[in-house]
Amino acid sequence: MSPPHVVRMELDTFSVVDRPALATWFGDVFTDLLAPLCPASVSELVAVARGYQPSDTTPWGPPGYARLLLSSGDFTLQSWSAALSDLPSFLRVQLVQLDSQGLPLVDGGWCAEILLKDDPSFPHQIVVTAARSLFGGWISHVVQQKWLAAFRSGATLARACGGWITLDRVGVRTAHEVAAGVGLDESLFTAAEVARGPHWATLLGPRQVAALGGVQQVCASAPCHAVEDLGGGRILLQLTEHLDDVPPDALNELVKFLRPVLH
Known part of the structure; x- marks a missing residue:
């Protein structure tokens, strides 16, 4: 759903992460980095959805992955903490423009998301992406510094073994x-x-x-x-x-x- 050119921030870590602190960090990332980009009211965004089962008409993700989509009405520290507790292996929060039928708008649409993947066989992956088109063609120095600040705090919190920010x-x-x-x-x-x-x-x-x-x-x-x-x-x-x-x-x-x- 997102254009191929996105701003992507990723942290990889093998460490055990403080879940309440991680929930707070996710909330700050959402509020400071993603919500200001969305050219629509949050009431137009995807509401809470659990028990995802992929199909040909709703290809949300790979089979077996749970997907949690939050709107602002449910976006609280409590909801984050519950989500991280209830879905320890996979969490995705996506802001996506919908069409008149409530389906993701692919052509000319916009998308930004936060992803946590916590597979015991792999390191944690924390990924934050936003379509570059959301920045109006120019990513200001102030916005770049906000992404760097989130990256620094996330790296320290997660005791990351590596990570990066790029136009991907x-x-x-x-x-x-x-x-x-x-x-x-x-x-x-x-x-x-x-x-x-x-x-x-x-x-x-x-x-x-x-x-x-x-x-x-x-x-x-x-x-x-x-x-x-x-x-x-x-x-x-x-x-x-x-x-x-x-x-x-x-x-x-x-x-x-x-x-x-x-x-």
Whole structure:
């Protein structure tokens, strides 16, 4: 439903997450990042839906996945806490434009969503996406800083082993993973040791930082606009000042720097 070009923020973590704190963080992300983008009243958005069963006419997602869609009337810390408790393995909150029959509007529609996937066989994945068209063609510096702030707090809260923010045309795999022929399963199983690619904002986890020479070495030598020590061995690299201005030369320099921890 979303155009192929989206702003995508993803955090991967093998750690046990504080669920009440995570619920608060999700609420802040929704309120600060996604709700202001939606060019419609929240009463027009999808209402609560449980017990999803996919079909040819309502292809909401893969078989076996539960899907929880929240509207503002149910969007409270209590509802989030209950949702995280009731659906520990999969949670998706999606804002989507509907047509006159209450179905998702595909052509010319808009979509933004928050996804939590907590599979015991894989790390947690926390993904926040918004169609770039929702930003009116220009993602302001103020908006970019809000996404970075949410990324920092989420990385610390979840004790993330890696993550990134980018303008993504690929989907669940990063552009680097597609180019390198790396499957999603392999990426997730090695997420703690191997970065999932160079991005506008790249979060390096403790093992990746250690492989690159340690915190001081990375902070002193990373070829980025900004380098931030988040504590706990985690470092956030911001490649350029603006999300939609990433010259190929800058990206190539980051690739060279990250090569020891890339597939």
